[in-house]
Amino acid sequence: MNNVTITVNAQTLSAPEGSILLQVLLDNGVSVPHFCYHEALGVDGNCRMCMVEIEGQKRPQIACNTRVKEGMSIRTLSDSIMAVKRSILELELINHPVDCPICDQAGECSLQNYYMEVGLYESRIDRADKVRKAKKVDLGSHVILDQERCVLCARCTRFTENIIGTGDLVIANRGNHACVTTFEPQGLKADGYAMNVVDLCPVGALTSGDFRFHQRVWFLKSDPSLCHGCARGCSIFIDHYPQKYGDDLIYRYRPRVEREVNGFFICDEGRLSYKNHTGDATLTTPRYSGTAITLSEALELYHQKLAASGSGVVALASPSLSCENLTALRDYCLQYAIPLFGVERGSFDETFGDDFLRLNDRAANRSALPLLGISEDESEMNAALCAASLVLNFDNQTPVSVDQIHFCVHPIDTRELQIPIAPYTEQSGSIINAFGKVQKFASTIRRRHPVPPLHELLSTIKGLA
Amino acid sequence: MSFTFNPINEEKIKKLWGEYPKKESLTLPMLWMAQYQEGWITPEAIRTIAARLELSPSHLFGIATFYTMFRLSAVGTYHIELCQTLSCALCGKDALIEHLGKKWGIRPGETTEDGRFTLSLVECLGGCGGAPMLSLNETYHENVTPESLDALLEGLS
Numbered sequence: 001m002n003n004v005t006i007t008v009n010a011q012t013l014s015a016p017e018g019s020i021l022l023q024v025l026l027d028n029g030v031s032v033p034h035f036c037y038h039e040a041l042g043v044d045g046n047c048r049m050c051m052v053e054i055e056g057q058k059r060p061q062i063a064c065n066t067r068v069k070e071g072m073s074i075r076t077l078s079d080s081i082m083a084v085k086r087s088i089l090e091l092e093l094i095n096h097p098v099d100c101p102i103c104d105q106a107g108e109c110s111l112q113n114y115y116m117e118v119g120l121y122e123s124r125i126d127r128a129d130k131v132r133k134a135k136k137v138d139l140g141s142h143v144i145l146d147q148e149r150c151v152l153c154a155r156c157t158r159f160t161e162n163i164i165g166t167g168d169l170v171i172a173n174r175g176n177h178a179c180v181t182t183f184e185p186q187g188l189k190a191d192g193y194a195m196n197v198v199d200l201c202p203v204g205a206l207t208s209g210d211f212r213f214h215q216r217v218w219f220l221k222s223d224p225s226l227c228h229g230c231a232r233g234c235s236i237f238i239d240h241y242p243q244k245y246g247d248d249l250i251y252r253y254r255p256r257v258e259r260e261v262n263g264f265f266i267c268d269e270g271r272l273s274y275k276n277h278t279g280d281a282t283l284t285t286p287r288y289s290g291t292a293i294t295l296s297e298a299l300e301l302y303h304q305k306l307a308a309s310g311s312g313v314v315a316l317a318s319p320s321l322s323c324e325n326l327t328a329l330r331d332y333c334l335q336y337a338i339p340l341f342g343v344e345r346g347s348f349d350e351t352f353g354d355d356f357l358r359l360n361d362r363a364a365n366r367s368a369l370p371l372l373g374i375s376e377d378e379s380e381m382n383a384a385l386c387a388a389s390l391v392l393n394f395d396n397q398t399p400v401s402v403d404q405i406h407f408c409v410h411p412i413d414t415r416e417l418q419i420p421i422a423p424y425t426e427q428s429g430s431i432i433n434a435f436g437k438v439q440k441f442a443s444t445i446r447r448r449h450p451v452p453p454l455h456e457l458l459s460t461i462k463g464l465a
Numbered sequence: 466m467s468f469t470f471n472p473i474n475e476e477k478i479k480k481l482w483g484e485y486p487k488k489e490s491l492t493l494p495m496l497w498m499a500q501y502q503e504g505w506i507t508p509e510a511i512r513t514i515a516a517r518l519e520l521s522p523s524h525l526f527g528i529a530t531f532y533t534m535f536r537l538s539a540v541g542t543y544h545i546e547l548c549q550t551l552s553c554a555l556c557g558k559d560a561l562i563e564h565l566g567k568k569w570g571i572r573p574g575e576t577t578e579d580g581r582f583t584l585s586l587v588e589c590l591g592g593c594g595g596a597p598m599l600s601l602n603e604t605y606h607e608n609v610t611p612e613s614l615d616a617l618l619e620g621l622s
Binding site: 160161166168169170171172173174181182183184187 | 508511520521522523524525526527530531
């Protein structure tokens with residue numbers, strides 16, 4: 001497409017001819033209130049909120065359904081267009097309950113932002129005259145609907161219909177009585193992607209049953225990271241609360257736009273996997289014989305056991321460890337001539353993958369193993385395990401029958417020696433996804449007593465030896 | 466409770482099947498057939514039609530709730546659809562509602578206890594010349610008065 005020049009509020013912009021005007025405006029930082037348009041869902045034109053003035057056109061036009069043409073002159077701030085936007089917002093809000101103080105969306109709500117931007121009118125509707133609808137509908141898949149707050153933008157129904165194809169959600173009835181609903185009770189499944197409708201919803205109508213009423217969003221800090229749930233490595237935001245006198249607590253994962261990997265969405269399982277990495281879910285102190293011990297005691301035990309086992313030591317690495325951790329581990333094993341394997345039994349889940357985002361390979365960094373020269377030969381590993389007297393297990397889930405020392409993220413139900421390593425949420429690193437894309441993630445979650453990442457721990461161990 | 470179209474409807478569906486470029490176009494005809502066959506559109510009918518047309522049941526539900534002439538709950542043997550639009554409203558539909566209320570103790574939208582009569586209010590049926598009018602099981606009756614309504618209902622089995 002040829003680039004053409006358009007004028008927006010007396011500022012000149014260059015944009016591809018025929019592209020969606022609203023998207024061009026948003027990409028260039030021009031604020032245009034909108035509900036139904038979403039880059040992932042395309043133009044629908046039902047909310048009428050994105051009105052702009054186009055020179056030469058009699059009436060205001062919706063920017064989402066307008067294509068960019070050479071020489072267009074757009075106004076988004078004139079008194080007349082502000083009046084138009086104000087009256088449309090008033091119409092959208094006519095039956096809105098204005099229950100922001102008890103609404104989970106407060107703080108990240110389009111309605112609130114647009115009201116402050118273009119609204120600021122006195123309501124002409126008495127609270128008692130508003131249409132009452134259901135306040136708490138459990139749609140299924142951890143999605144809760146408040147029908148009164150809904151502006152009927154149809155983003156959620158278009159997501160289930162056009163993106164996922166299950167069509168679980170629909171707008172039923174019409175006029176004042178129109179509401180989003182499902183046919184079957186709790187019928188929202190969306191093939192395991194249902195909770196994306198919570199992010200898509202521009203208002204507080206769809207909220208996450210997992211997150212709602214747990215934390216106000218303005219207390220949360222958002223940091224970019226990568227989901228380690230499968231080999232795709234979807235981009236996410238980790239929304240966490242930095243407690244003043246305690247560890248950071250993770251409250252939710254949200255998808256982060258990464259066009260080459262996951263687009264705008266993540267799966268529900270990945271979204272809820274934050275629970276495995278927050279609070280008491282991870283191991284924070286070394287354990288032996290069922291009791292907590294100090295790190296120096298643990299490392300002393302480690303060296304004793306290692307010395308006692310002589311040459312019968314085998315190391316297993318999790319294929320989800322970051323490149324930095326795997327490199328350090330490989331070097332460590334080379335130095336002490338310990339055979340290292342990156343095979344993890346059970347890390348392929350044939351029931352998990354689909355044709356959208358989820359992949360059967362549940363390891364986040366398997367692609368790095370051949371690049372680092374870490375063996376993926378399962379029969380060789382089995383032979384080595386048969387002959388081994390001690391296995392150094394670096395967060396690998398393969399069942400092993402000989403004595404082990406665990407370097408693990410999560411506590412394991414065993415009396416063997418367990419030494420904690422930091423989960424990916426508490427360290428920086430890089431992983432290579434199934435399609436060979438190298439992606440970096442950075443440490444976000446702080447603990448008062450940090451658990452060292454594996455590469456740090458290994459350099460400590462080396463220093464002691 | 467399962468739902469299957471009867472042979473007559475199956476014959477109609479067979480005829481219509483090839484007439485539209487998209488299967489989706491059969492949504493409304495099939496909903497009508499289900500309603501005439503069962504008296505109302507049962508959840509099972511929605512599931513069956515959705516499966517036949519490869520649409521989601523929710524989508525079908527949205528359409529069936531959008532059009533007020535589709536019924537999503539059972540009605541009595543005799544369905545009185547009383548017009549509530551302008552001409553009929555001016556010419557006395559309220560008196561008819563009140564009359565039936567006294568007679569049976571039901572309000573619009575309700576069914577008598579014996580399951581014989583349902584009273585619904587509908588928008589203009591195009592019989593304004595004979596207002597107030599009603600449709601009894603889809604037969605129009607015009608210039609209805611409480612007395613003529615009683616006479617009409619007397620004659621029913």
